[in-house]
Amino acid sequence: MARLGENRWGKSDVRVSKILRTESGDDFLDLTVQVLLQGDVEAAHVRGDNRGVLPTDTMKNTVYGLAQEHLNRDLEAFAAVLCDRFLEREGISAADVSVSQLIWNRRGPSGFVGGGSERRLGRVVAGTNAGVWAGVDGLVVLKTTGSAFAGFPRDEFTLLPETDERILATSVKAVWRYSATPADTTATWETAREAMIESFMGEHSESVQHQGWMMAEALLGAIPEIEEVDFRLPNQHHLSYDLSRFGIEDEHTVFQPVSQPYGDIGFIVSR
Amino acid sequence: MARLGENRWGKSDVRVSKILRTESGDDFLDLTVQVLLQGDVEAAHVRGDNRGVLPTDTMKNTVYGLAQEHLNRDLEAFAAVLCDRFLEREGISAADVSVSQLIWNRRGPSGFVGGGSERRLGRVVAGTNAGVWAGVDGLVVLKTTGSAFAGFPRDEFTLLPETDERILATSVKAVWRYSATPADTTATWETAREAMIESFMGEHSESVQHQGWMMAEALLGAIPEIEEVDFRLPNQHHLSYDLSRFGIEDEHTVFQPVSQPYGDIGFIVSR
């Protein structure tokens, strides 16, 4: 005879981001949530009777549905609201909610840097096709305003709405070639990095391509020794999560970050 | 003066799965697609004019939209259909479509094993809390029929439709404790693994929990030395991709595998 022991079911890796509007600008939260429930589900296991099995899809929706009203910097308070909500259901004996917040560093009124493993790059080729390159990889930047995407062509497969305001986030990889190696490559690298971040945070863009072009212009303007730069700007999508489906008036502050698939933008700019 | 050089834009990591119905049972494809376009987009970069920028979201939708009619085992033929489609657009000079197919091994009329890095586990604790465990991790199994999920409770956050037929896929981690170590631990492990796969492929289930319970019963039935087993069964969702939005009659053979978030099911079964 088999006997059911300890058990739980839930939803893991629920990614939710939120803009917190404040007097001094936007704040931004980037969370991964896990919900695990315990309860009276022996009939579900043994006989396939699902009457006690709250779907894990519903748990996910509950996280988004309650985020607009209840999520702010107090992670434990949000987790407690979720726990209470799930415990209200008959047959649930324990709710376990974990929240993991990725750290971002504020940069200006609506900009953020961080959330990854940034690297400085250097490269030298000697002999055939000789040259000197430098660059950055994993420079993650995000802004909550100052980015649009509209005026694009449509066909029968186009569902994307036009927008004049969206979250724009990307992990910058930029590799530039020096026509002459600067005297101080470290100071030059820091100036180059700052120029790209300043441009990203400060300039309104109509697309990732447009934003990237302006970053390239800023880079070439700041560092005369750069002859050419190769950008790769994967679009780290934060999708609007439609709360109106739950009868909630949607304030458009709650998003679903999605890592697959991603917009994949690359281009070279030279003098 | 900055000058735009080589450039491309596209969508990467587009995951699409498809059931191929055949006389001898279902075949199954698990693909990751990348679409990269080149064309006349200097105005988009320099002036933010998006009239030539086919959205990468549209590229993604095109992959799903054309998969029902055009995707079969001939990956290059599907890639060519996609290329032709994108090249039809004015202003596109090159289309580059890459398809990467994860290998699965057929097992029965609608079952598949593979697609990952499977491991056999062994564990011994001596001294305090002594015991002997064995197990499997990363045993990825999938079936295209024989799995339902219905009769579950609903609330205002429940959007999930009931279904009596869905793709069920999981990466089995099962760790069992031996009351007595078998004479031949390798042969025992192979028998245990077979029992779980047979049960998964052969038994209709009403939920992941129900499927897992039957696997546990099969395991305990096959190996008398097993006292208790701890299962973890992450639900590897293959979501229906609604083709009716594109004016296509949906045959429900095209799916979107989604790795985040995932249903997270765990339970212990003992004698």
Place this chain on the structure above:
Amino acid sequence: MARLGENRWGKSDVRVSKILRTESGDDFLDLTVQVLLQGDVEAAHVRGDNRGVLPTDTMKNTVYGLAQEHLNRDLEAFAAVLCDRFLEREGISAADVSVSQLIWNRRGPSGFVGGGSERRLGRVVAGTNAGVWAGVDGLVVLKTTGSAFAGFPRDEFTLLPETDERILATSVKAVWRYSATPADTTATWETAREAMIESFMGEHSESVQHQGWMMAEALLGAIPEIEEVDFRLPNQHHLSYDLSRFGIEDEHTVFQPVSQPYGDIGFIVSR
């Protein structure tokens, strides 16, 4: 007042591989081992007194040291030998040893395929630079005999000994261009894959480059439509672990797989 509660220390991710010589050819084990100990280490935590702290480096060495005599297909027996060894020490109250074996599939008397996530690749470019490519990625192959590396140049930084017999393992990425797309791309791909595996397993090589060249020749010989192939063959090193340092007569069957750094070999072969 702070009080020490439950605690343990150990070594995780100890990678060990072993050749098992049998009458019917070589068998091969690829393991990752974790050792965790509990014991009387309050003085170590509170006062920095290390007299009870067996170094985790010693645990690692013990795994390699005992593998030659005690490791075979019975993972639990090896784990038990390790546990007993650690428990012999004064002050150790529990030893917990976990072994995770990566699955490889035997292929011939000394060859193995598997241990990863293999993918079939297809790619089509239309418009500028049009072409059709196919390929394989993550095809992991290993052989325990039939590979040498000697006769290379030496300088003051060269420590590598010459060898006429070593484990050779690589994860093949090969992408080939078709001059004409074959009628049956799936059957062609399977023939291509088999030709590469047969060549790897069957032909003695003097280096990764030499092995790869023969695989390319086999591929071009088997598939007339292939015009050119681009190979990438990262060397998955299995380093000899010098057991003589422990006073053990070294039979050269125990190895340390090392993933960082790796030899990185790439080349193109055309007709």
Place this chain on the structure above:
Amino acid sequence: MARLGENRWGKSDVRVSKILRTESGDDFLDLTVQVLLQGDVEAAHVRGDNRGVLPTDTMKNTVYGLAQEHLNRDLEAFAAVLCDRFLEREGISAADVSVSQLIWNRRGPSGFVGGGSERRLGRVVAGTNAGVWAGVDGLVVLKTTGSAFAGFPRDEFTLLPETDERILATSVKAVWRYSATPADTTATWETAREAMIESFMGEHSESVQHQGWMMAEALLGAIPEIEEVDFRLPNQHHLSYDLSRFGIEDEHTVFQPVSQPYGDIGFIVSR
């Protein structure tokens, strides 16, 4: 007839770290290097003649061997020294050296924070076994002085030398339980994080366990609401790379960071 086209060989993922001693304290570099060579190696591919094949193991050793004298913050200068060295060899036509530096943030005279993806954790359980937890994960800290490991027991498998000075690095995961939830969980979390970093950087330790114990004491001292804390401190080893084998007087500033295997330390501290 097969014909060899473009080709290269080299060593990827060569990890090297270096302490730069300065008047104002220690600086620290954490690099991953790739070396790729091109040259006259057709005979190696086609006939297995290795006379032109500089071993990739030698390339790795060259990186470590030249790091002591030539590596500082100017990545491109170090890459150029390596290129020149490889180009001196007969038959080498191109050397391509890439350096990728992980970013760390200076903290005090010999401490560093960063190099990863840090997360703030919060967790609430309601119902059975209710409680509130908070914590940090991926808080990577390193110091170049102030850490020893000596006085440990030895057996025939012990090779580790005793040391009164080593690089100590770990990725802190600490999860604490609140006896009462603080009024401001965010400010409390920041105070908790600071207390752990201050303790790590400021207190000399005899082992990871000893360092962790002091961090736990600092944490309990700073936050009265914490009842218990569970630490996991994987030892991110930076191994001395013995340069004396190359006839170089070793100044002990060059290290090899190794991610597999790692010392795995965990313990609970309560009031």
